[in-house]
Amino acid sequence: MAIAIDGASPALVGDDATTITTASFTRPAGGLLVAMVAALSGAAPVVSGGGLTWTRRVQRDAEGPWVEIWTAPVTGSGAMTVSLTITDSFGVVAGAIKVDAVTGQHATAPIGNTGNNSSTANTLNVTGYTSSSAGSRGFFVAVEDNSLGAVTVGGGDTGFPFAVTHAFGDMDGIAIRKAANTATAGTAVTFNADAAGSSAAAWTWAALEIKGGSTDASVTAETVAVAAALPDPTVTVSASPSPAAVAAAAAVPAPALSAGSNLHPSTVAVAAGVPSPSITTENAEVVELATVEAFADVPAPLLSIDANAVLATIEAVAQLYGPAVSSDAHVTLSTIAVAASVPSPSVTVPVLPGDAITRPGQVEWNGFLLGSGTPYSWQELQGWLDSAPWISGNVDRSDSSGSYPGRPYSGERVINLSTLIKAPRGQIGQIVADLIMATGPAQTEDEGWLAVWGLDDIQPRLVRAFLSDRKPGPINQQARLGLMRGALQWTASDPRLYDPVRSSLTIPKDTPTSILNQGNDNTPGELRFPGPATGIQVENLTTDTVIAFTTTVGSGQTLVVDVKEGTAAIGDVNHLNDLVDGSASIQDFVFAPGANELLYTTDSGGTAGMETFWRHATS
Numbered sequence: 001m002a003i004a005i006d007g008a009s010p011a012l013v014g015d016d017a018t019t020i021t022t023a024s025f026t027r028p029a030g031g032l033l034v035a036m037v038a039a040l041s042g043a044a045p046v047v048s049g050g051g052l053t054w055t056r057r058v059q060r061d062a063e064g065p066w067v068e069i070w071t072a073p074v075t076g077s078g079a080m081t082v083s084l085t086i087t088d089s090f091g092v093v094a095g096a097i098k099v100d101a102v103t104g105q106h107a108t109a110p111i112g113n114t115g116n117n118s119s120t121a122n123t124l125n126v127t128g129y130t131s132s133s134a135g136s137r138g139f140f141v142a143v144e145d146n147s148l149g150a151v152t153v154g155g156g157d158t159g160f161p162f163a164v165t166h167a168f169g170d171m172d173g174i175a176i177r178k179a180a181n182t183a184t185a186g187t188a189v190t191f192n193a194d195a196a197g198s199s200a201a202a203w204t205w206a207a208l209e210i211k212g213g214s215t216d217a218s219v220t221a222e223t224v225a226v227a228a229a230l231p232d233p234t235v236t237v238s239a240s241p242s243p244a245a246v247a248a249a250a251a252v253p254a255p256a257l258s259a260g261s262n263l264h265p266s267t268v269a270v271a272a273g274v275p276s277p278s279i280t281t282e283n284a285e286v287v288e289l290a291t292v293e294a295f296a297d298v299p300a301p302l303l304s305i306d307a308n309a310v311l312a313t314i315e316a317v318a319q320l321y322g323p324a325v326s327s328d329a330h331v332t333l334s335t336i337a338v339a340a341s342v343p344s345p346s347v348t349v350p351v352l353p354g355d356a357i358t359r360p361g362q363v364e365w366n367g368f369l370l371g372s373g374t375p376y377s378w379q380e381l382q383g384w385l386d387s388a389p390w391i392s393g394n395v396d397r398s399d400s401s402g403s404y405p406g407r408p409y410s411g412e413r414v415i416n417l418s419t420l421i422k423a424p425r426g427q428i429g430q431i432v433a434d435l436i437m438a439t440g441p442a443q444t445e446d447e448g449w450l451a452v453w454g455l456d457d458i459q460p461r462l463v464r465a466f467l468s469d470r471k472p473g474p475i476n477q478q479a480r481l482g483l484m485r486g487a488l489q490w491t492a493s494d495p496r497l498y499d500p501v502r503s504s505l506t507i508p509k510d511t512p513t514s515i516l517n518q519g520n521d522n523t524p525g526e527l528r529f530p531g532p533a534t535g536i537q538v539e540n541l542t543t544d545t546v547i548a549f550t551t552t553v554g555s556g557q558t559l560v561v562d563v564k565e566g567t568a569a570i571g572d573v574n575h576l577n578d579l580v581d582g583s584a585s586i587q588d589f590v591f592a593p594g595a596n597e598l599l600y601t602t603d604s605g606g607t608a609g610m611e612t613f614w615r616h617a618t619s
Contacts, residue, residue, distance in 0.1 A: 002135060002213075003102060003181050006031060006102070006103055008025045010023045010024075010082070012096060012160040013098075014095065016094045016164055017086075018087070019085055021082070021084075022082045025080065027050060027076070027077065028101045030074060032071055032101075033050075033052065033102070035082060035084075035097055035099045036097070036140070037067065037070065037097050038067050039086050039093075040166060041066055041089060044066060045066055045068065045084055045087070045095060046085045047070040047084055048083050049082035050081070050082065052075060052080075053072055054070050056069075057070060057111055058207065059116070060117070060118070060204050060205065061360070065173075067173075068206060073110075092166055092168060093166065094165075094166035095164065104213055112132040114129055114206070114501070115207045116207070116459065118202075118204050119205070120200045120203070121203070122194070122200065123192070124192065124201070125192045126190065126205065127188045128189050128205075130186060130505075131182045131184070131187040131209060133211045134183060135182070135183075137177070137181050139209075140193075142193050143172070143203070143205075144195045146201055146202045147169040148196045148201060149170075149172060150163060151163075151172050151173060151193055152193070152194045153192065154193070155191070157191065158177045158178075159193070160177075174193050181212060185506060186513055352501070357460050359373065362453050363417060363451070364450070365438065365451075375422055375423050375431045376419045376421055376435065377422060380417075380418045381415070383415040384415055384461075385454065388410040388411050389411040390408045390411070391410065392406070393405075393406025412491055412492060412494075413465075413494075414468075415463070420483070420486075426482075447466055449464060450463050450465045461499070461618065463497055463498065466492075466493075467490055468491040469487070471487040472484060473485075494564070496617040497617070498618075501615075502613050506609045506611050507538075507600045507612055508600070509607060510599075511599075512597050513597070513599075514596065514597045515612060516594070516596075517592065517596060517616055519616040519618040521593060522590040523591050523616065524591075525563050525613055526562050526614070528559070529561075530558050530609075530611070531554045531557040533553045533559075534551075535550075536549045537580075537600075539598070540592075540596055541598070542595065543590075545588060547586065547589050548582075549568065549575065549579060550580060551578040566585070
């Protein structure tokens with residue numbers, strides 16, 4: 001089903017008030033509301049309304065105007081309004097909100113890629129994001145903070161300009177909706193807004209992709225069978241069993257799926273077989289049967305959001321031997337019950353690194369939050385924006401002065417954070433204990449995620465690192481009064497700073513397709529080759545590197561290549577030795593800064609394409 005905009009969507013509303021509310025409109029059943037927001041506010045603005053669950057999807061704050069896009073899945077029915085709440089900042093408030101009612105969105109995972117940035121160009125012409133799926137729709141909001149005048153839209157898109165007068169001037173901006181759905185995945189989606197005149201502008205913008213109804217992953221339970229066939233008991237010498245038929249009950253709960261998965265089939269059949277009881281009349285003894293239970297237990301399959309999972313046959317077998325009954329009278333059989341229990345499959349989505357961060361000035365270490373808004377105030381951060389030490393790749397000349405130039409490499413990155421720990425009197429001990437518990441020594445060789453949102457105009461970034469030093473102290477009179485200084489140090493073996501959101505794109509077979517690394521350094525990605533496929537080869541036409549495998553990937557299997565770790569495996573089985581002679585090493589197959597054109601080919605199969613995952617990398 002294609003994405004469409006419901007005609008009941010309310011008009012844009014702007015005002016210099018702390019609460020701004022749209023006109024009443026009728027919510028579309030099963031739809032999604034998208035709220036494009038701009039605000040002058042002392043803290044991040046809040047969207048609410050309709051009793052719905054609203055989620056901020058992208059945010060940009062340039063020390064003044066906030067631009068954000070929120071979404072809420074529609075529940076219930078009837079008329080509703082949407083409100084924007086703004087925090088007073090020294091007597092200055094202003095805001096605008098445009099709500100679009102969307103239908104035809106992806107049923108369970110409608111949120112695609114996002115983007116945000118600032119610009120001084122008078123005519124703003126930016127790539128908001130690269131589309132993650134075909135049939136998606138783009139939404140955009142921008143504020144021009146130099147009070148140049150009315151803003152207009154370009155590119156044939158639908159624009160909703162606004163100008164809100166406040167105590168210090170005007171807040172000019174625009175909300176934009178793409179006029180049509182994006183045809184293919186991997187498309188650079190652009191937005192155009194023109195400020196009045198030709199002077200330098202002060203733009204702040206944010207963009208969001210809403211994905212159309214499609215399938216991220218499918219779960220197929222081919223057969224889950226439990227018999228329910230009970231032949232009539234055999235009766236001899238005038239004995240009449242009652243009842244003639246024995247009921248068998250079986251209930252299998254439907255698997256619970258999320259993250260865009262579809263269930264095939266929607267119902268699961270269950271069967272149970274009970275052989276016919278034998279009845280004779282050799283004596284007058286009556287044997288009354290107690291309840292006989294047969295259980296068939298199938299463990300819950302686990303699914304990953306990043307993989308297409310296909311469940312093989314799940315068999316539940318229930319077998320009962322025929323009871324023998326001797327009597328020369330009428331025989332009454334008790335219930336013979338057959339129970340088959342198949343637990344619901346569960347799908348879990350891991351928490352992404354950096355999810356706890358909500359504002360500039362915050363640091364997250366393995367899910368533990370420090371910095372602004374926590375008891376661990378940010379004082380100074382060193383080693384984050386600095387380049388890691390560059391290691392020369394030069395080789396000394398043996399026949400003259402100097403050296404042969406070689407490619408330089410970066411050494412490990414060392415990050416130092418100094419904090420001021422503040423707590424109410426009598427609580428400093430617990431605050432410090434929480435910090436100590438969250439910064440214990442690593443128990444394996446695996447590094448943890450460190451996420452930092454440093455400056456207002458630079459989005460959060462990630463590194464993998466070990467905690468290499470911790471100093472919460474010293475304990476002195478100030479500490480007893482609830483004030484301590486502290487310091488933390490991390491060492492990152494990989495010095496690159498990564499985007500917190502991992503980008504993805506499916507590369508079709510035999511079709512050169514570009515992916516975009518928006519950083520300034522090479523980034524190691526992950527490649528997945530679903531079967532059936534033989535003679536797998538992928539070439540980065542931009543960097544002129546190729547990797548190819550002799551591996552045969554069967555139906556239902558996936559060959560996973562992790563460039564950073566230098567591994568190639570199907571499940572737990574290593575296939576690194578299947579690399580064809582002449583291929584680049586796995587760890588050299590990186591994505592260069594900018595666009596990388598990839599070509600995926602096979603000798604046979606491979607029609608599902610190659611799934612590609614990467615993070616933008618900056619050094």
